[in-house]
Amino acid sequence: MPRLVLYGNRESGYSYKVKLALTLLGLEHEYRPVDLTIARNHRPPEFREVSRYGEVPVLVTDGEALVQSNAILMHLARTTGQLRGECDPDRTVEWLFWEANRITFSISNLRFARYFTNDTSPDVIAWLESRARADLDRLDEEFRTKDAFLLGSTISVADIACCSYLFWPEQTGIDYSAWRNVRAWLDRIRAVPGWAPPYGLLG
Numbered sequence: 051m052p053r054l055v056l057y058g059n060r061e062s063g064y065s066y067k068v069k070l071a072l073t074l075l076g077l078e079h080e081y082r083p084v085d086l087t088i089a090r091n092h093r094p095p096e097f098r099e100v101s102r103y104g105e106v107p108v109l110v111t112d113g114e115a116l117v118q119s120n121a122i123l124m125h126l127a128r129t130t131g132q133l134r135g136e137c138d139p140d141r142t143v144e145w146l147f148w149e150a151n152r153i154t155f156s157i158s159n160l161r162f163a164r165y166f167t168n169d170t171s172p173d174v175i176a177w178l179e180s181r182a183r184a185d186l187d188r189l190d191e192e193f194r195t196k197d198a199f200l201l202g203s204t205i206s207v208a209d210i211a212c213c214s215y216l217f218w219p220e221q222t223g224i225d226y227s228a229w230r231n232v233r234a235w236l237d238r239i240r241a242v243p244g245w246a247p248p249y250g251l252l253g
Contacts, residue, residue, distance in 0.1 A: 054080070058081065066248045068107045071210050073246065083253060142206065145208035154215050157215040193232065
């Protein structure tokens with residue numbers, strides 16, 4: 051079995067995606083937390099050696115490093131044959147690109163602006179929240195015609211990608227009560243054997 055090492059950070063939804071996928075797949079791995087408050091050029095040498103962009107997550111497989119969370123998810127789905135959904139593989143790629151451009155961008159930046167800083171202008175916060183609400187509307191609409199997951203009856207990397215930043219609602223300041231279908235989808239994800247919340251997996 052390949053030796054897997056995951057570099058991540060407990061506040062990173064991108065790290066959570068990969069950690070959750072590894073956990074649901076039952077893949078043994080070593081988790082090495084990275085302190086992102088340290089300047090990039092002062093982070094541990096072994097991390098800087100494998101992180102081409104100086105970011106988390108990084109998944110190292112037998113010495114070969116793979117970066118960017120959605121690329122790692124696609125790699126895991128391809129190499130294990132699991133978490134692939136039941137649709138055309140192109141639908142998986144669509145959702146991963148949509149998530150990178152839309153929901154994770156809006157939710158993660160809104161979370162950062164509201165929870166980690168106090169100097170973001172109200173106009174920027176209002177714009178991020180408006181975009182986040184539009185993205186939640188889109189997800190809610192998707193589940194008006196689905197009663198399981200994004201790509202079929204079982205969880206896939208598309209679900210893992212799209213849900214990653216949604217498990218910190220108290221930090222983004224968004225109440226999900228207006229999105230009944232999104233809430234039900236998140237409950238289905240919570241019910242998947244092996245699921246745990248971000249801090250439960252990332253420490």
